[in-house]
Amino acid sequence: MIIVMEENATDEQIVRVVDRLVNLGYDIHRSTGARYTILGAVGSRITDTGSLELLDGVNKVYRVSSPYKLAAKAFKPEGTKITIGDVVIGGDQVVLMAGPPIVESREQIELIAGTLASHGVRILRSSVMKIGIDPFGFQGLGEEGLKLLREVADRHQMLTLSEINDPAQLPLYSSYLDLIQIAGRNMANFALLKEAAKTGKPVILTRGASSTIEETLMSADYLMVNGNHQVVICESGIRTIETYTRNTLDISAVPIIGKLSHLPVIVDPSEAVGRRDKVASLARAALAAGADGLIIDVHHDPDRAMCDGAQSLSVEEFDRLAGQLRMIAPAVGRKLRI
Amino acid sequence: MIIVMEENATDEQIVRVVDRLVNLGYDIHRSTGARYTILGAVGSRITDTGSLELLDGVNKVYRVSSPYKLAAKAFKPEGTKITIGDVVIGGDQVVLMAGPPIVESREQIELIAGTLASHGVRILRSSVMKIGIDPFGFQGLGEEGLKLLREVADRHQMLTLSEINDPAQLPLYSSYLDLIQIAGRNMANFALLKEAAKTGKPVILTRGASSTIEETLMSADYLMVNGNHQVVICESGIRTIETYTRNTLDISAVPIIGKLSHLPVIVDPSEAVGRRDKVASLARAALAAGADGLIIDVHHDPDRAMCDGAQSLSVEEFDRLAGQLRMIAPAVGRKLRI
């Protein structure tokens, strides 16, 4: 930390601040300039800078060291590649993760999975619980849905990815999955993160709609501190003053996370924009910006989907998008399996 | 719902929309104006308006009925009063809930509780788990902290209030509490809300930092649908472009929730602003705006608090604030016990 004292700070005030820092276990380096005294404090503790700023004579306190360590670029400058079977996230293949927003029935998931597999999609993604307020609507099939997801994915040599929201269900539910997704609303649900870390399975950590990039990397750090280093960051939009879209996709997060962290970063345009007719534009943009993968909601009959049909591409739309992505990938030095 | 068709919508398009709505179980009232055709759709289902807006010929879809029912003013126009022992939240007494940010030790909680009790504070509030990233810092005493909280509160004839974050811990932890707080970050953690509803104890539901007032009332509805009607809404700031404060206290939420809902509304200025020297201003503002209660962090030695000292008032500051609140209360037709 750097503590900048007020211009008119008295020596007594400075000494009191130094004392406090020493008590907190910091080594202090005092530097007296023409106008300001600056204290450099080195230590391993994370101290509440706000509390220090309230001390008499203190002007500002800056935290110099990154609030995340394991997720930081410096920890693994060569970048993280996550390998699940023959799928590699963070390599030169752009990885598509697609499927219906929710598993509705064996017929539905089979139909969609079959089509996606034939397009070369290797990760089948679908939810099995509808999290929401309407107590009378379709709530999802729960574990039964995961069994269907697993069974259908196996038949098509695909991997399974689904969101889990309850720490109590995580140990059981994750047994059906190759990758676990943490929803944005759960990004700071540490009980859930701890359980997810324990599984040892790759975790797609979705940025919360009101979380900064730094906070997202702090949550990634939490997973890593708890022993799971297979973390992928997923940008899916932040809440802003613009109300036309559900959330505003923060496309800048792709190159920024790419610079700050060694973790792969993917984008979920369906969730961000919430409207099917904008998904393709944003998917192309994400790839062009450098994303390592994409999550795309696809439904064989979006208008009749039981959940989030408005944000799901039809199979034909997905097909057209895949063609465009294939054209863009070389511009960013990537390939697309499909 | 109201579906406004495009000016140039064809009759065929209109018929197709009507069919879809009838299939979804709606009764339709079609009204053909000079320029627009408008469809009124009455039914009990919550339908994804986004999906309807994507149909050909549809201009806009408005959801007329409120997305929350039980929390709406119309459900209980006379207002909800929550009575716990001789404390009433939502009555003409403004209720102060105060205590240290976290229980550190028996001595600490005893010292602070004693002072608060002598000022007439009846609800002792403190956390027992520090939710955060720093794996090496103080993590809170957990259940042991709740025991101390209970014991000390009993000695001073106070009620206990604490935040619970993990649905698995909720049944046990709530047994030590008279009121349960759901943190803003958990406002949409439905597994947790369901457990909290089951306890039958009054729940302080904190608005999430990126949640709208409407969404907050939808979460309140979720608690109520699950059987618990003793809900208090707590405004504690939303994230905005202003970075000087942790969050921006949305003071307007107080009169707005007062109009939209019958539930009591309280304010937590300490959490919103994150800096002790602004807490008193905001606490006075909240009372003047019409809040039914306040949550205030108080510590006997804020500079040495193990958590959130920067936002905690000293006992002297709390005392001064209480005096000011006592002066303001009559202007809004309220009383203050302390």
Place this chain on the structure above:
Amino acid sequence: MIIVMEENATDEQIVRVVDRLVNLGYDIHRSTGARYTILGAVGSRITDTGSLELLDGVNKVYRVSSPYKLAAKAFKPEGTKITIGDVVIGGDQVVLMAGPPIVESREQIELIAGTLASHGVRILRSSVMKIGIDPFGFQGLGEEGLKLLREVADRHQMLTLSEINDPAQLPLYSSYLDLIQIAGRNMANFALLKEAAKTGKPVILTRGASSTIEETLMSADYLMVNGNHQVVICESGIRTIETYTRNTLDISAVPIIGKLSHLPVIVDPSEAVGRRDKVASLARAALAAGADGLIIDVHHDPDRAMCDGAQSLSVEEFDRLAGQLRMIAPAVGRKLRI
């Protein structure tokens, strides 16, 4: 500025950064700690920190000195009082500035001014130009409106306050005014600020809806650098994710500006909330938070107002509010003339 070098910065990189800073006219103080080298740079120039952060080996650059000088508390620790006739803004009287949103006619402004004057309001505020998109609606009376405002105010021994939006009109228009208001949307319209500064009349500078407090004080500084030290900051809400209100009143801005700056701070709840039935709550909150004054839209027949009737109090509502404000003022050591 403080430049924190990367942990692994080479000496060559450090020397290059020092050279650059010396070329920019800075005196450098180099401090080599165990892990980081820190450079303190002292100079009068405002340098683009972003540009320095892109240099090799640089980790972070912090601007230590405040980006505003004349508006900072340190420049005038005793606080600024602005005296216009016998009205003092920033003293122990809370100053009410009230009037109809726009001057509609001699009858209207006379009727409202008369009532306000009889309640002790000394500053008559009204716009004369409706800034907006609708080219067919009422556009305001322009200069004619200012003449009416002046004439009516003189008759009631009131001062005049109005918003001016066009730098070309400012010299003429300001001749009718005792105080000039700069709207939030013009807070960074430097051509307008320069003209406003030239008049030498007190300026009410409204914070922009997406401006931080720091930026607002920078605009105040701009007025002061251009020779006009009679500046009052007006908080009127910022745009956030909450859509129920037009803007979110940032009540915390009142104590924060009170700490950072010596300038008086007032609040405009009508503009922020946009709905009459919430104005009184917010006005009371603003006073309780410590505001030096309030701007309140008042209309003798709000439902028929030609502009912003929805946010205007009726005379009866204003009367009731004034009574409440009178009760709250002593709690913050203030008085209210009305």
Place this chain on the structure above:
Amino acid sequence: MIIVMEENATDEQIVRVVDRLVNLGYDIHRSTGARYTILGAVGSRITDTGSLELLDGVNKVYRVSSPYKLAAKAFKPEGTKITIGDVVIGGDQVVLMAGPPIVESREQIELIAGTLASHGVRILRSSVMKIGIDPFGFQGLGEEGLKLLREVADRHQMLTLSEINDPAQLPLYSSYLDLIQIAGRNMANFALLKEAAKTGKPVILTRGASSTIEETLMSADYLMVNGNHQVVICESGIRTIETYTRNTLDISAVPIIGKLSHLPVIVDPSEAVGRRDKVASLARAALAAGADGLIIDVHHDPDRAMCDGAQSLSVEEFDRLAGQLRMIAPAVGRKLRI
């Protein structure tokens, strides 16, 4: 407008609302459903819906018709192409507008323009006034800068584009320009828009950092109502909770404006992100999302630029980017001259 009455609205209340609307010049279509009465109001006036919502018995008021007309897709479904010489904005060529952030000297602008021209860039863009707070820094060359811009552009058969901020200067300054840019901070500066409209020259209208897409199109409408139909919308980021970047580029705005309006839409990644090392990613994303053009800051020596060097690409970086853009363009059915 659609006025939805409360479920329990009395007939008397309904009649009063109808009367009010008739007085405001609306034709009313009353539709009485099982639960709600709905009033359809047709008329040309823009009425304050907030004011109607405050009437007794009114639940909600929806504005059905778009608040912008001329900028709406329906006004010109085939799309607007703006032709200046042999450059067409909105056609199948993606148009690059590039240049240094500010004109520093004849040598500088000549050097950069020459390079850009040799890469096929046809629109030379640069500011001549530095709008900002620092009264001691470089303020720009003003009219002299425009002369240099014009002279150099002519030598290279390029068009000129620059930002103008002061309505008084606009008539003179625009005489040097082929296209005029309105900065985001001036998007609602109607005095300036009116002057810009008068010139008859194509206007690049930049979205304000806290303006919604709808508001941006309303400002475009204002230009068009004032006689200038040659308007291009420029997305350059909105202010959000993310602080790593200056603003958050709202990439979704590209397809959304493309759907809502017939006007071309371009993107300014340099201004949005404020950091050179992210500009290329965002420029590629903008093109992939469907933008009609790009504004890119380019400087021959960014580290020594007198303004906004941090966001300027070097000539080499621009060259590399142009190559990538050329690869992406066909994926969205576009071509790139350079």
